[in-house]
Amino acid sequence: MKRPTVDPSLESDGPAMRALLRALKTRQEEMVALLARFVQCESPSHDKAAVDAMGEMVAAEWRKRGAKVRVVRQPKRGNHIRAELWLDKGRPSGQITVLGHLDTVYPLGTLAKMPFRVAGGRAWGPGTFDMKGGLVLALFATDALKALGAQLRKRVVFLWTSDEEIGSYASRGLIEREARRSDAVLVLEPSLGREGRLKTSRKGVGHAELIVSGRAAHAGINAEDGVNAVHELALQINRLMKYNNPRRGITVQATVVSGGTVSNVVPDHAGAEIDIRFRRISDAAPLDRKLRRMRPILTGAKVELRGGVNRPPLERTPGVMALFRRAQSLLKECGFVLGEAATGGGSDGNFTGALGIPTLDGLGAVGDGAHTPHEHVVISRLPERAALIAGLLAVL
Numbered sequence: 001m002k003r004p005t006v007d008p009s010l011e012s013d014g015p016a017m018r019a020l021l022r023a024l025k026t027r028q029e030e031m032v033a034l035l036a037r038f039v040q041c042e043s044p045s046h047d048k049a050a051v052d053a054m055g056e057m058v059a060a061e062w063r064k065r066g067a068k069v070r071v072v073r074q075p076k077r078g079n080h081i082r083a084e085l086w087l088d089k090g091r092p093s094g095q096i097t098v099l100g101h102l103d104t105v106y107p108l109g110t111l112a113k114m115p116f117r118v119a120g121g122r123a124w125g126p127g128t129f130d131m132k133g134g135l136v137l138a139l140f141a142t143d144a145l146k147a148l149g150a151q152l153r154k155r156v157v158f159l160w161t162s163d164e165e166i167g168s169y170a171s172r173g174l175i176e177r178e179a180r181r182s183d184a185v186l187v188l189e190p191s192l193g194r195e196g197r198l199k200t201s202r203k204g205v206g207h208a209e210l211i212v213s214g215r216a217a218h219a220g221i222n223a224e225d226g227v228n229a230v231h232e233l234a235l236q237i238n239r240l241m242k243y244n245n246p247r248r249g250i251t252v253q254a255t256v257v258s259g260g261t262v263s264n265v266v267p268d269h270a271g272a273e274i275d276i277r278f279r280r281i282s283d284a285a286p287l288d289r290k291l292r293r294m295r296p297i298l299t300g301a302k303v304e305l306r307g308g309v310n311r312p313p314l315e316r317t318p319g320v321m322a323l324f325r326r327a328q329s330l331l332k333e334c335g336f337v338l339g340e341a342a343t344g345g346g347s348d349g350n351f352t353g354a355l356g357i358p359t360l361d362g363l364g365a366v367g368d369g370a371h372t373p374h375e376h377v378v379i380s381r382l383p384e385r386a387a388l389i390a391g392l393l394a395v396l
């Protein structure tokens, strides 16, 4: 095999990537075993007790590794876990924050239909890919750094939050606080595609609820006295669709609709959930304003819009690209090629990127099927991804 050539300006001075990879390959089975334990602890975002149990399990693993662990208690959502790692004696020269989430989109009981299993070189089950695989990688990356006696320049803060899948309303403040202290943020969300590409840009995300009220009437006797809320909703959705601008990366989609009671009554209520995506941060405020300017179209109807823009986009800035090239050159030392991708899905990296902190996302496992019955990770790629995380922690 031809030895990969590395641009000397990008060459790392951390522990040799090949040594990290060798150490991690011997632990592949243990990684799968830990992933099994994490997946078997179901942790839907809305179930505090379940997410707390998952957090405790993760906290215990970090305590075993000598990290300083703090449980950040939450009244309604699951508790967040903050694990701080500093491997050297002196003072760190800065901070790196590593982000991931404990929650999944799967309700309790999903395991009965979709059990954790290993087949065809893959580990299957709810949350394997998004993103309990990432939680496992961080732990083994830390083990490998310790085993090789690596020196870190910076303190590493691992933040495992409890509500990423439902908008991060309970964790955003904490995430932004740690990010502001950091020189870089690494996000262990799933990678993209079979090649395991990193995510160097993500669209901004919003979620709104459109609530329409009208006036009920008998559909046969006095329909003309009613104000049909479903009709108003249809007209409003038609207007909303005009905000779509694919060339600019803006999408506004009505995704879930409801309305009416029974078939012979002019409905007095209707509603829709609206998904909003945008590529540029400068589009956020104008789009939000446009949505809020919504006025009723039918006489007598009322419309109300709740929610709006939530996550700003993660933009492909020079800081993001410098991090990406660092990652690329690390994997090149092991003979692997690393690609990048843009995605319409948001993550907590959107928050940290918007603060201007260089953020590299998609550093988690290689796999497919996030949020679906065929969610899985590719087992043979676990060591290489853990080595990449370890390498980044050592050189940044």
Ligand SMILES: [Zn+2]
Binding pocket: 101, 130, 131, 164, 189, 190
């Ligand atoms: Zn995720």
